[in-house]
Amino acid sequence: MNLIVLKKISKIYKMGKVEVPALVDADLQIKKGEYLAIMGPSGSGKSTLMNVLGCLDVPTSGEYYLDSKDVGKLNDVEMASIRNQMIGFVFQTFNLLPRLNARKNVELPLIYAGVKRQERHIRADKLLESVGLSGRAEHLPSELSGGERQRVAIARSLANDPHLILADEPTGNLDSKSGEEIMKIFDSLNKSGVTIIVVTHENFIAEHADKSIHILDGRIERIEVHKK
Amino acid sequence: MNDFWEELVQSLGNLKGNKTRSFLTMLGVVVGVMAIIGIISIGEAGKLSIKKDLESFGSNLAAIWADKREDTVYKPLNNYDVEFLRSLPFIKDVSPTLSLYREVRRSDKRLDCPIMGVSPSYFGLNNRHIEKGRFFSSFENNNFRRVCVITEGIKKELFERHGIDDPVGHVVKIGDFPFFVIGVMKKIELQSFLSSFVGEEKEIYVPERTVKTTFGISRINYILFGLKEGVKPTAARKSLTSMFRLRKGRNTYYGMQFVENQINAFSSVMNTVTMIITLIGALSLFVGGVGIMNIMFISVTERTREIGIRKSLGATQVTILRQFLNEAVILSLLGAFAGIAIGSLVTLAVEGLIKWKPYISPGAIVLSVFFSLIIGVVFGIIPAKKASALHPIDALRYE
Incomplete structure (x- = not known):
């Protein structure tokens, strides 16, 4: 069953009077439980594709069905609820809130989901434990290493048991050892049934996925299936 | 959330x-x-x-005096007017006030000061209290007794400066006539800035009838009166104006002042x-x-x-x-x-x-x-x- 269906999705940015196409007529289907890499050089439109998939950005034209829901017809509250419940984001720059400690950062999606304080606390600690950070709950992001920060971010993305993890260059700011650890977490998450889409421009990251989608100048060039 | x-x-x-x-x-x-x-x-x-x-002056206190305007004649208030006011149902108390200047002496000390001829109800109307001795009575007023109540300033100038702490029982000469000092008035005590307007008092209070007979003065400067509880100053002013026109003639004018109005x-x-x-x-x-x-x-x-x-x-x-x-x-x-x-x-x-x-x-x-x-x-x-x-x-x- 398809979790994601894109039909002729285009995104065009207006820079003054010039129109810059970032994504052109993208057609794509992603099944539940799939592990996908989006590849391409910088400026190719891979981040735009990921933002559209994550309901962070609205396409200029085309249709996007997420879990059979027409995303184009949703209002602000419904979009927010999808970002909260269905999708977990992992960013290259981690995007943790600097003034909140690791636990509070992980609790944020739970707060927006209306989970009670006690339960939030317990769930956040469990999530931190699952990414190997049980002793770090009280630490501020600035007191953690890059790899640890990204693991907090992953714990946060998993807070509401999402169907889909979207990771935008998750290892881009990490050394290769930490990067490898992060990818191992994604691998095991995928084994437990979570759909994972990783945006990257590095082959050894993409090889973790089942398939790679290659994007160039806003167009999906080819889909490569990895043999493992 | x-x-x-x-x-x-x-x-x-x-x-x-x-x-x-x-x-x-x-x-x-x-x-x-x-x-x-x-x-x-x-x-x-x-x-x-x-x-x-x-309010410490008496919030229902009021005064009336003869006045003159361009198209009216001056017609002074007299004893009949005092009695008339006393008879009105909305008036509680009345005191005529006659004032004059005389030299006051005690042995060789002299002082020029205002003499106030008032009736005993004056003190109650003004909310005044006695410090030593007593106020004079209606009996003393009706019988033209030469008694007086002095104020702070007089006590200082004529007595305390010369070693007498209690002036009650002493005699002072007002003009040519000897008067018994029977009381000393308590100072007015105010807490607001109004106190700066009230200086040291240097008056001597004498029964009004004594003033008339002793000094031959009968002109009433103003009549103080108290309104009964609940009487509105505006209503009192209106009826008094028309009553005094009837009494004194259409071409007369009488000024009035009400403390309650001042407060408002x-x-x-x-x-x-x-x-x-x-x-x-x-x-x-x-x-x-x-x-x-x-x-x-x-x-x-x-x-x-x-x-x-x-x-x-x-x-x-x-x-x-x-x-x-x-x-x-x-x-x-x-x-x-x-x-x-x-x-x-x-x-x-x-x-x-x-x-x-x-x-x-x-x-x-x-x-x-x-x-x-x-x-x-x-x-x-x-x-x-x-x-x-x-x-x-x-x-x-x-x-």
Whole structure:
């Protein structure tokens, strides 16, 4: 069953009077439980594709069905609820809130989901434990290493048991050892049934996925299936 | 999202992260609230003390005197008018007042001073009290007794300076006639600034009938009278005017003054002054509000990325709006509480300095909390709207 269906999705940015196409007529289907890499050089439109998939950005034209829901017809509250419940984001720059400690950062999606304080606390600690950070709950992001920060971010993305993890260059700011650890977490998450889409421009990251989608100048060039 | 406390804790955390800025932002509100608390409290305390002073003269006290206008003739008041006033159902007490200047002597000390011829009810009407001895009685008045009640100034000049502490029982000569001193009047004690208008009294009070027979003077300067409880000054003035026209002729004119009217006039002046100054305080609160709005705009810009992150995690527009509105309201309320605390201390200090009863207006506290709340919401809503309307991806990309 398809979790994601894109039909002729285009995104065009207006820079003054010039129109810059970032994504052109993208057609794509992603099944539940799939592990996908989006590849391409910088400026190719891979981040735009990921933002559209994550309901962070609205396409200029085309249709996007997420879990059979027409995303184009949703209002602000419904979009927010999808970002909260269905999708977990992992960013290259981690995007943790600097003034909140690791636990509070992980609790944020739970707060927006209306989970009670006690339960939030317990769930956040469990999530931190699952990414190997049980002793770090009280630490501020600035007191953690890059790899640890990204693991907090992953714990946060998993807070509401999402169907889909979207990771935008998750290892881009990490050394290769930490990067490898992060990818191992994604691998095991995928084994437990979570759909994972990783945006990257590095082959050894993409090889973790089942398939790679290659994007160039806003167009999906080819889909490569990895043999493992 | 229903976790109000979590929202509050996070807002407080954000404000704490920018301590200096939060404090400076609040300053405008603090000053505004201080002004409102101080001005209203001191204004009300002053009003109360002045009102009390005016009432200490007897709030239902009134006076009537013969006057002359362009188209009227002067027709003095006489004993029949006193008796007439005494007979009116809405008048409680009456005392004619005759005043004259005479030399007053005791052995070789001399003093020129006003002699007041009054009836015994004068003292009650004016709320005056005796310090030593007694007031004179109706019997003494009716029998033209040469007795007198002296005031503070006379006691000092003619007695205390020459080693006599208790003037009661001594004799003074008023003009050529000896009078027994039977009492010393207590000083008028006022707590408001009105006291500066009341100097040391240097009058001598003598029964009015004694004045008439002894000094051959019968011109009544004015008649003091007290209105009965519940009688409105305006109504009294109206009926007295028409009655005196009937009695004295259509071409006469009589002036009247009512203490109650004076109190009301004074109160309304004070109210206007308080209102104007409160308005100034409100204006400074408004300026404080603009300060809050400015800082909130800066804060929204600085935290664009945070807004993006929160939206990517499932925050709705309403959630973000509420977060920033909370911060604005907390800022203005904290400012209000600080302003109330500091303003109250300053007010109490000022009141202590001018020796008034300590008083903080509860109305002013309610007013300033209410005002600050409104200002927090009104000036917080625009930046909060701006924050909530940000597109998630634009906010996330913001550097």
